[in-house]
Amino acid sequence: MFSVVRYTNRGNYVISSGVTSNTFSGVSFIISKKLSDRILGFDSISDRIIKLKIDAHPYCINLIQVYAPTSDSTEEAITNFYLALAKVYVDIPNKEPTLVIGDFNAKIGKSSVDDHLKGIIGNHGLGDRNSRGQMLLDFCAENNISIMNTWFQQHPRRLYTWISPNGKYKNQIDYIMINRRWRSTILCSKTRPGADCGSDHQLLVATLKIRLKAQRKPQFNAIKVTRDALETFKDLIIPRLQQIDCDPFELPEATWSKLKATTLATAKEIKANQNPVPRAEWISAETWTAIMDRKKLKETGISSGPQHQEYRKLHHKVQNLCRRDINAHITNICNEIEKSSNTSNTKDLFDKVRTITRQFKPRNWSVEDAHGKVLIDKNEVLDVWRPDYQRRRLRKRGGAQSTAGKICDEAIGKDMEEQRH
Structure with missing residues (x-):
């Protein structure tokens, strides 16, 4: 397994x-x-x-x-x-x-x-x-x-x-x-x-409906756009801002309101026109067309045998095209890595390596107890880890007992992270 x-x-x-x-x-x-x-x-x-x-x-x-x-x-x-x-x-x-x-x-x-x-x-x-x-x-x-x-x-x-x-x-x-x-x-x-x-x-x-623990991060009412849409936004916003009639004798709040209204209207226009479904960079236009054809067929409803057969054909076509595109994408990155290595461009080399090797590492507290049972609860994990941590501290002190009293959980947690790495 x-x-x-x-x-x-x-x-x-x-x-x-x-x-x-x-x-x-x-x-x-x-x-x-x-x-x-x-x-x-x-x-x-x-x-x-x-x-x-x-x-x-x-x-x-x-x-x-x-x-x-x-x-x-x-x-x-x-x-x-x-x-x-x-x-x-x-x-x-x-x-x-x-x-x-x-x-x-x-x-x-x-x-x-x-x-x-x-x-x-x-x-x-x-x-x-x-x-x-x-x-x-x-x-x-x-x-x-x-x-x-x-x-x-x-x-x-x-x-x-x-x-x-x-x-x-x-x-x-x-x-x-x-x-x-x-x-x-x-x-x-x-x-x-x-x-x-x-x-x-x-x-x-x-x-x-269950509340997740609150994250203390500032919240902004942002309008998210793609990178291509951002370039279009820049081309549209500059002439529109230049056309705003700003009176030097009017209040700053009035000028700010005009700038804000123009900027928000342009951003919403760009957001409405951008592709609502983000496309991965490795997907080719041919593959994307096949994906959208399969999606349209699914949305119209599949009720008959011929429709099921057509959907399965499209599904197999999408799978084959996706495999082709991802293999070509990885091959292209590997060629760029080789080129960066030959030219001693280490920054670009490591950036390309990270794009195909980076993995998500969750904060995994889980350990096994003496009976082989997997423990996930943090307090239970600390109870299992504490005796081992105490033994290693005694070895470092030459067998002398610690006078610091109870070992804090923060020290044990830090030691757990060091041992994992």
Whole structure:
């Protein structure tokens, strides 16, 4: 099993867990750049389960991403999956909000009158329940988890999460779940059938109302534009500012209001005309055209077999073109690195190397205790680290006991960082 943390061109981060022996399993998180400094740690459980902890207020948020065995798997495989998932879930404090999300390959169907399922499943499920769905419901009942897909009334096309290749069957097999104590924090859950994901699964989203810990940074009401749009802005703003009639006898506030109005109007005009979907620098015009064609086909709706076939052809074309472009982009950077090396241009050389090698390194406090259990809570990690830190301090002092009293956690934390590096 392996875990990978990599950096994307748009500033996001991908944390993956999987195995190298096959390509039929593996789970990942895509984390926005804004949330990168709130990640406390992650734990790659297996190629089907990964856990992430995010700093929030009043408690940390835990995310468990899963990919359950398919219908072709044995009963033993699905049983082992739920046992592993239960072990991960029960180790998390109940006071912390925990979301379990992913593809469970199970149909739970519409709501049941069973008393033990009240608060677990809502009134807006889809389809008929199968045996795997019953196993999922038993797991949720044992751990007091609510399946939030079924609690909000939506059109059926916003309930099903999977479409068969021929478009004949539509099922609800992906779920967003949360411990019942925090059920009221989910304001809405539905699929986005128009989202171009390049998959037979529909994008499933939820609105979660939990406050992240405040960052003490100044907030500005800025208008963000691309680099090309910024050059256009410069060409437009200069003649417009020159055309402003400024009376030397008027108040400074009046002159400032004219300058502000002209600048904001130009910036909003540029923002409205710029491409709303940013394009990575390595994507060629041919690839971008194929991506937009696939997106337009998805937005118009795919209801027939020929449309499904056309979408799959476009999807495979986009994948092949993207592989070609990224390989060409990396080859071009490597050629520039070689050229910079031959000309002894070290600054440009290291800049190019960083563009293809930089990785996101989360503030990972996680360690294993004596029993092999992964600890993420900071206080538990400090308790494990403290005896080792004390032994090394004694060795440095030649065996003499320290008279400084209790060792502060800041010193231990600093020592942890030094040992990691």
